[in-house]
Every structure is written in structure tokens, then in C-alpha cells.
Amino acid sequence: MFRIRGTIAVLSAAVVLAAACGNSPSGDGAAPTPDTAAPTTAAPATTAADASEPDAAVEASESDASEPDEPTEPAVDEPASAEEASEPEAVDEPATAEAPEPETDAPAPTTTTEPVVEEPVDPYPHRHDFVPLEGVPGVTDDEIRVAVIGTETNNILGTCILPCFHTGIQAYFDYVNDAGGVYGRRLVIGELLDDELGFNQQRSLEVIDGNNSLAAFQATLLPLGWGPLNDAGIPTFTWNIHGAEAVNRDNIFGNHVIGCPTCTIRSFVWIVSQAGASRVGLLGYGVSETSKVCTKAFADSIDLYGPDLGMEVAYFNDNVAFGLPNGIGPEVTQMVDAGVDFIATCMDLNAMLTLAQELERQGVRDQITLLHPNSYDREFVAAAGDLFDGDYALLVFAAFEYEVDSPLRHAYDQWVPANGGPVAEQTLVGWINADLFVTGLLEAGPGFDRQSIIHSLNQITYDAGGLINPVDWSRQHTAVEPFVYDHAYALHCTSSVRMEGGTFVGFQPEPWMCWPGDTEEWSEPTPTDFAG
Amino acid sequence: MTALLAASGVSVAFSGIRALNDVSLQVEAGERVGLIGPNGAGKTTLFNCLLGILQPDSGRVMLNGADVGGWPVHRRARAGMGRTFQRVELFSDTTVREHLLIPERIRNGSGALWKDLIGRGRPRPEEIAACDAVLELLGIDGLADQPVESLSLGQSRLVEVGRALMTGPQVLLLDEPSSGLDRDETQALAGTLRAVQESRGYAVLLVEHDVSLVADFTERAYVLDSGSLIAEGPTAEVLADPAVRRAYLGSFEVS
């Protein structure tokens, strides 16, 4: 009962790194499926259409335009199939965005072959069909109940995890319920469980035992309950900072996948070139295998692409003591001696602060650019003032600084603040998880159950309306070894921002910069907007 | 002829200060020998050298003709040296009988781990009988089921003697057994010690500053002063020696 935290800090902080480091494995051997790149976003239930549903691509625009979809929609007709009132700005944009989409999607030329349907069609005309269901856990005639489990108490990172994750899900449910819910039922968070860091397995078993939730949502630092939830056949949607716990578990759906922690990363090399840097220093924690592997992947990337681009690894240290109890003075001195002008780390945001202060102390802060894997936190960066000026942050979702013209983003911008949540990573993760869940419900049809939700999700490709790099769930549950592309992302993408004056600033022409996933050859990235 | 226990030419220095200076001592089988001297004379140092707690800088310690100089304490104990302590050292959380069973089990308990696992490590009836015999000999059989914490100092001393007897010693080293006891208790103890020694026949080396107990109990005595032997011989003679009386000046009167 009295589990404790010391070493957990090491693990979890390091695991957070995986998110950034592993976010962009080299892509996929097969040609990208047409739809992965297709701009496919629906209102409440956004989904990348699967191949069988070409018209889904267009659906994005319908949500706002209540008139067009009403005729297409049979029977159960609710006043607002989409929330026209709530987000006026969404009304026009998707439709206009549709047209230019083909050229933004250069890396996936196949998409151009896709017919652009002018008339928005709801891919889920059955979204309000009510079918009485017996024996589906968590489902009554009025409600669909889910459980949310996460870390609040004893969160050693000091970040907002469960409360923000919860807010994101709740906001999304409000958004859907406001439009009449799903299959005539309201979406309800029936159980909200704080795992207090060490009790994730127990809380998950409570959910399994109670059998009163259709699905589970997890944002935790210690994912001890993912295995049991998966084995119990419960669709589980997670903040996927624990790649290893999700791998080979077909019932676990992350907000992204950590496909290949060891692969080389073109986006990283590209950011080095954006910074105009040539001599790269790399730092990682010795105690964390994740951190070491991440540091190694950075080094491999520079070794692979650097010679052509005029870059080299000038300093490499993957044995830094966690938490920097002894400071980082000697390491910085050696980097300065080695003429380093860019430092990438696989360390947490607190360590980045220490590192930046040490650079300042040694008078070289202006000459060295930092790449932060985990510092996309507005409050944190604001508190640091101009200390991080010119640094970069790598993200696994489309940064808020970029316009993403999808109803899902517009709804997020409206409903999350309305629920008192910050516009931040953790609320977005909850939001995306919830959207994937509802997508699963809609894909499964009105006679859904846990099994059919899982089954249908595992056939589609999902991009959260352009907020994430599309994930093909039919093949991306599996871990990827280097250069085995069958289970990796079709496109290799990044969404990065620069820090200036205590804020984040977008510098990419589009939310995403992408490389083809079927080769690891160097190329200039293609600016991409999945929301098109 | 080799003595049972012999120290020859033992010297010890603590940071340059001579604590023992070329001391030799012998205890024959079955003999009762005293080792006396004023405080700080080096009695305890010599005692520790004999037992192996302290390594002498030079000199040898022999037991039954074997040089035991490099042996650790427990090996010398197994070879036949039993002892008691000035400040009582009992094993807490045991009863008197359990306490005596420990050395008995140790003596018989080779291959302890696996024998324990199959339940062969428990005391056998004959071992318990041996303990009870010793308790009876010491006259404390009535205390057998008492926890050792509840014993008086005199009783504790007897339990220590009993514990040492259970190892089947050839020589028993008694460290100031009278300390903390009043005259009556001391006499009672001396009586018991003599009776037991006579029935078991082991040798005794008694370290003591209570001269009356030494006079009463021992046949021969050594006298240490400032780290050197100043006298040795039959106890009565030694105690009458003027040098010894000088060393002890004022601290006792010889009857």
C-alpha cells in the first residue's frame, strides 16, 4: 500500500522523453494508403476514413453546415447534429480548405486521386439511431459511461495530468452531448479514479470488477493497469508516454504511437539545420534506458545525415545523473571546449532549466541553441522569461501556435476553456482520446459493444482531424525495430515550435513537416496540413 | 609436558604504550589458576589475547600444544575455551533452558541449514536432558523456564557458566565473576563454582580483583602489575608476597 516514488521519478520523467524521441520513426514500407494523408475530419466523431469509405474524406465540412447533412441523415434527427451556434468560425473554413488540400499533401500523391466530393456527407448517418442494448457494460438507454483513471496525487512531475486529461474528455463529451450525444445516449464519465501514482493496477481492476464502464481512459505515470484492461477486452484510450506498455495490445489506443524508439529522426536533423547549427552536443540520462536510446537515436541521425548537411556530433554523453544533483558544469565546459553550437537532450523540462542556467553562467547561452523534448508547457516557459530564447520544442501533436483548420480544433478551442481547462497538451490528449473513442462507437454502429468498437478501430487510420500524425490502427499496435517499416507511421512528421520571450512561436509554414515514410533518404520536408 | 593453555612472551602495545610486556602463563588440565592485579594492570588485555579477541604484537598462545595465535574467537571456543563475562552477556528473548540449548545445538549442529529444513534441527531429548543436568549441577534448575531478563545478577552469572559448560570446555576463563555481587553472593558463587569444577574436572583461569575469591578458589595465581608479571606460584604464597602487597597497597588486607 505504501508504494513510493523515488525511482519512479527517474522512470516516468525519462519515459516522458520517449514521447518526443520516438515520435517520428521512419515511416512505412508500403505506399501510404490513400486516406492516411487525406484530410478527414468529422465533427464529433472525426476519423480518417478507412479505404472503404472514400466520401468520409469530405465529411469534415458538414458538421457546421447543419442543413446539408440533415437530409442525408435518416430518422433520428436532432436539432443540431453539429454545433453551429457554438463555433461559427468553423462554418466556412473546412469547405474552403478542402480545395487546396491536394497540393499540401505532396508526400502522399495518391490522395490527389481521391475524388473531392463537394457535398459534405456525414459518414455516420446513423449517429443518432437508437437501438436498445442488453448486457453491454456501462450502457443504458440514456447513457454511455466510461472510466477515467490517472495520476493526480503524488505526481512527482508537478504537472497537471489527471485533472487536465479529465477536463479534455469532459469537454469533448459536452461537445458531443450538446449535439445530441451518440445513438440517442449521453456520454458520461461514470468513474474518475486517482491512481495516486502506485495504484493504477488496482484502480483498473476496480473498473474491470465493477463492469460498469464501456471504455477506460488512462493518463498515468505508471501504467500498471494497462495489461489487465487490455486482457479484459476493454477499449482503453491512453496518454501514450509508455510505448512499451501499449505495444502488442490491440485494445489499447494511444494519442499517438511510439513506433520505433531506435530509428533515426530526420525532423531532429532538420531542426538543427533550421537553427543554422553544425556542431551538436547530446545529453541523456544514464539511469534511463529510454533516455539513452533516445540520445543514441539523435546521434545516429546526425551520423547518417550530418555529413551531407555539414553537421557532426561534437559531444555525446548519455550518462548524466538524473535530476542533476551535482549540476552540469563539467559537461557544459566540455561542450564549450568542443565548440558545440546546438544541444539536444533527452531530459525533462526541469533539467533543461538547469542546463540553460549553466550555459548562462558560462556565458555561452547566446551561442548555443537547445532542443527541448518535453518543455511544451506555456507556464514553464513564461516563468523562464527570455532564458530559452531561440530554442526549439519537438511535439507529437499539431502545436497550438499553428492554425489547424479542423472542426475538432475549433471545437477544442471553444469547449475546453468553457470547461475551465487550459489550452495545453494534457487537455488535448484527453480530447483526442475521447474523439477516438467516439469514432470507435460510430464505426461500430448502433449495435455496438466493446468488442465491435475495438474491432472497428483496428481497421481505420486516424488523424484527429489533423491534430496528430495519422495512425493506422490496423498495423501500428506492434513495436518496430529499426528499418522494419510494416508497423510504422506512413509519414514521418513533426510539429515544432520556437521559443521567444517566454512564449512559443510557430515557424513552420504548415502545422506539420513531413518526410516519406518508405525511405530513410534525406529530403527537404514537405509542409503538410492533414486537416487540409 | 605441554600445558593445556599456555601464553609465552606475550606483549601488546596500544599506540606506543606497553599494555603487556613479555608475559607468560600456563594452565594445566584440571587446574584452578588465578590472575590478579590492580586496575589497569593488563589483566583484561591478557585475557583478550588468550581468547583471540586481541592479537598480541609478539608472543604465542598455545592450546593443547597447538598454536592458536591466528585463530578467531569462535574457533578457539570450539577447541575447548569457554568463558564468562564481567558485564553479563546473555542472549535476550530466551528462557534459561533455551539459552543453554543454544551451545548444545551449535556443538551438535553441523549441516545446520538443511537439517533445519527437514526438522532435524530441533533439540533432541538427550540434549534437553544434558541442559537440565547442567542446570541442576548449578542449582538453578528451578529457573529453567524463566526468561533470562528476569534473573538476578548472581543467577545470570550462573547461567553464563552453564552456557560455557555446555560447550564442553577444557578450560574455563572466568572474567571477574564477583563484580557487582555482594560478599554473600560471591561466596555462594565460589562454592558453586568449586563444586561444579570438581565434578566436571575442567581447568579454570580466574581473572579477578577480589582477592578473597581468588584466595578461596584457586590453587595457583599470577599477579600482573603495569603489564608485567610480578609474581606467580601457589596462591597463598603469592598473596603473601610483599611486592604483591605493595602493588595492591590499601586495596585489600591479607588475612
Add this chain to the structure above:
Amino acid sequence: MSGAAGFFEDLFRGLLQGTPPGAVYALIALGFVLTYKTSGVFNLAFGAQAYISAAMYFKAHTLWGWPKWAALVVSAFVLAPLIGLVLERLIFRHLRTASAVSKLVVALGLSVALPELFNQAARFTAVAGRQITGIMPDGSSVFYDPFGVYRFNRDELAMMAVALAATLLLAALFRFTMIGLAMRAVVESPRMTELSGINADRTSAFAWALSSTFAGLAGVLIAPRFNSLISTDFFTLVVIAVAAAAVGKLVSLPRALLGGLGLGWFIAVFNTFLPRWSGDHTWLRPFQENLTPSLPFVVLFAILVLWRAIGREREASDPLSGVDPPPPALAALERHPKLTLFTRLFGVGFVAVVGSVVWFRAGVLWMHLVTTAVIMAVIYLSVTVITGMAGQISLCQGTFAAIGGFTIFQMADRFNMSVLAAALLGAGVAAAVGALLSLPVLRLGGVWLAIATLAFAFFFDAVMVKFSWVGGGTTALLTGTRVPRPLVGPIDFASDRAFLVLAVVVLVVVSVVVIQLREGTVGRTLTALRGSEVAAASIGISAARARIVAFAVSAAIAGLGGALLSMHQQNVNYSTNFGPVNALFWLVIVVALGARTVEGAIQAGAAFALFEPLILKGDLLAWILRGDDHLPGLFPIPGSWRLVLFGMMAIQFARHPEGLVEHGKRRSAARINRWLEAREGAAS
């Protein structure tokens, strides 16, 4: 960077770079020595005290916007001594003559309970990236460069100055003032001190106020080095600083200062040169890679093991302790035969009822919880062996258990070995590691052994786990440390029921083993050693051999339990289950409930797994009240209170070293005995 001049400049810069962290270690070491000198307590709760002041300072200055001086005064000079006074009055005053080990256990409990208590009371949580601003204005951004080689900021200069000044002032206090002498005297012998007319209570209260103030000051001064406030970081720092304090054998303040600085210098110089040399000499590379993160723990372990002066002197004891009446006879429990019969019947009945309820009624959750309780009881029996029987405090039982878990993971992953066979192998490996570990630490006793084992646990955590042949390396990175359930012929232990039966069988077997050992020669040998090492040697017991056996057996049991727990969770889950700090909890919970008996371990296992759902969540009460709806609003009790209760339990241990369960049993047995006898007397 070639040539002697370059070398010396690098060396000098390395030394300067090591000075601020060295000053951190020194501050903590000084405080540690101060507490030890003035109260005789090996105060592992020092970090907790420092944390509270740092958090208070952060709250007052950063969150409430108080001026720095006001925040400093309140946190370090008001709150800190207040806490010290309360601790002294409520706890340590009563422990003055207790054994060093029971003081250590109490301090361990406090180190967990105090921060939680503060966090609850002050509604304080860590905030990511919100750094503590030091006590100096612009402390972290104004630099001074005294030698033209390396720049110090104001906060660091303040910290180094305080460390130096504190050493001088405190040394002077001890040497020249009456109260300084009195404090030392009280630790040596409270009784003797009273005889000489010194009020021991008042002196010890002053000592605690002083050392706690110092803890508070140290906390505020070092906090800017952390980027977020987490109490466990402070605990880890204290463990490291013990190395510095050990240099001064826990009593010398100047040596503690030097020890702390030396540690900082050593690590900085090591980090400056070793990477460079290992570039030229590849044979150095493995050392550099593996030692760097764990250097402080390696240094601590090396100091404890190699420094002959440590652990030599026996625990200081009050020369006048003989004046105290002997402790009350430990209940010579002649239990009334009827009572014995009744207790046995009740026990059998209780197990039967609970067992059948679990068997027939429990869902997934309760099956899981009960199985966890059974397995934890197995692991706790390892504490029964090493602490209850051998009287040694080992703080690395979690590591032994982890070895069991990792062994089955590796064997199943690489060789597809049957997990049950792998579990036995794991127990064997753990036994071997335990025996090996016991060799260098044999001569240490009491608190030193505890600290050495803790250093080993941190070392395992920092170095060993990341080897792919231990923690799984890339495999673990891709798919985690998953472990299958055993499959024996037709019985598939993937079924929770079958697995519970397996766990119970293992518990019964291990219990029988422990009882056999306790009643047999091994147990008697250990009883003798625990009671008196010199007397044990005098009857032919080899302390070294007996301790090796005890360590090996204990490690084997822990390894077996760890393997079982990993099978149960189908994952090793190293950091949740077996991290270094976990073993502290285990120790405290077992000794507090009763380390001597098998029942104690079983009850500790039950408490570990079931206390939270049964009591805190109110399931038991709800069951009694027939439904959740009638539960008072105070349920579920927030989980943090569990840690506070845990601290209370540790404190109770100090008063009842035989264990709470044993204590309760004795008391009620005595009461019932009296009642039965009275009744029989009346009847006849």
C-alpha cells in the same frame, strides 16, 4: 587542451564546479552530524525537515508574495525549530535510551510522514518548473568570477558561506560553551548528566530546536538547486550526504564539511577527466558509463566498507544504564490452555470464513488484492529472517525481490524457461547476491549496515537495472518487462483462482521453512548473535558464517516472493514494486507489526494490500452498513493519510519494539488469562 597548464586549469575548474554541490552535501552532512551529536539519532528524517522549510519558503515567497526575509524567518527560524521541539517532546524524548536501530526506524517513518503531513496541512504540491528563488536578490542571475575560471552565482556564494560559517560557529559552540558540552553529555549518558545537575529534557529540547533550525536553513539554501520541490529528492540527498558525515565518523563537524566538499569535488573532477581519458583508453569506457550516475552511492558504499574505523566501536551505551531496573520480563506467556485452544479455533475459523468468501465471492479486484497480500507476506518473511531472527537491518530487500522478478523475466524472454523453474532459479540468484553482499558489510552493524544496504539498493537501481541482462534493455523498451503466468501440465495459473492457490502454497511452504529455521540450529545461532555477539563467539559461533547464511536465506525468500509478485502482475514493474525506497516501507511495516513471528509478516502483507481498500476506501464499513450509500461522507479517506498513518505506526514501534501485533496479543492474552483464572478460582 593539452599540456600541464591545461590540465591544471581543468582540474582547478573542476574543483570550483564541484564546490557548490559539495557545499550542498556539506550542509546536509553538517546537519546530520549536528543531530547525531546532540540527540544520538541517525536522523534520516533530516531531509524531510529540510523539505518542509523549503516548501514553506516557496509557498510564502513565491506563492504568497512575501518578501524573502520574512519567508526565510518563518520557514527556517520559526517553523523548523517548532517542528524540532514537537518531535523532541512527543517522540524522541521517550527514545533517549532506545536502541539506535529503533531510533532509525522511527526516523524512517518520519521521513515519509512529515512531508505528507505538511503537504496535507498546507495544501502543497510540487509545481513543474517553478524553481525556488534563493535568498539572495537576483541570486541565480548575478555571477561573480573570483578566479577567472568559473563563475558562481549569489545563491551559491551564500550557500558556501553559510556552510563554512556554520562549521566554525557550531564547532565553537561545542568546544567553548556550556550548552554545547551539555548536549554532548546528554547523548552520552542522560542519567549521568542529570546527576551533574543539568536538565536533560531542556538540553535535549534545545538540541532539537538547534538541529532542526539548521535543517530548515539547509533546506531553504539548497532548494534553488532543485527545479521542482519533491520530498524524495531531499531524502536521496541525505543518503548521499551520509557518506560525507561518515568521513567525520558522525561526530566531527569540520570533517563533515570536508567530506561534503570532497564528495562534490570528486564527482566534478571525475566527470571532467574520465570521459576524456576513456576516449583515449577504451577499457575505461564501461567504468565511465556505469559509474557516473551512481557515483555518490558507490562512494558511500566504499567509505562504509573500506573505512576500517566505521562500525568498529560498539554502540555507545550509557555507563549508568545498569542503574535502570531490568526491562520487564517479556511475558513468560504461560498461556492458559483453554485460551490457546480458543485462539487456534478462532484462527482456523477466521481463515476458513475469509478463504471461502474470497474463493466464492471475490471478483477480479479482491482476488488480486488477496493474492497481493499473500505474496507480500512471502516477501515480508524475508524481513522476518534477516531482521526478526538475525537482528540485522537490511534496506535492500526490494533489490533481492527485484532479482527474482528480473530472473523470471529474462529466463522466460530469452530461453522460454518455465516460470516456476525460473522463480526457483531467481531465488537462488538472489541468495548468491545476498551472500556476496554480506561479505563486505559483515563487520558493520546496526545503522551502518542499514545504510550500506541502502547504498547497494540505490546502486542496483542506478546501474544494474539498465543492463540489458538485468532490466531487459531494448526488449523492455519495446515491450516492457512482461512475465507470463506459469502453466503446469493441465493447470493454467493464468486463472486468478489457481494463482491464488499457488501463492498460498508458497506462503505455507516458506512459513514452514522460517519456523523450522527459527526452531532449529540456525535460528538459535541467530538468536545468540542478536543477543550478544561476543558471547556467541565464546560458544563457538562464527558470526560471519551465520550472517552469510541469514542474508542468503532472506534474499532467497525475497527473490522467490519477487518472482511471484511479477508473475502475479504479469510484469516486473520494477520501479513500482522494488525501488530502493519501497524496501524502507517494507522494513518499517514489518518491524512495526512484528518482525519476530510469521503472523507478523502475514499481517503486514495483509495491511500492505488490504488496508487501503478495506479501511481508507471504507469497503469494510460499507459492507457492515450493507451498502455504499450509508457511508459517512468522510470516505474515501485521501490516500495521503495512509503515509501519515504509516509514520504514526513507526513511532508506535519505538514504544513497542516487539511489534504492535505481538504487543496487543500479549496484553489481551494477559487480560483473558486473568479473567479465566478468576473464573476458575470462583468455580472451585
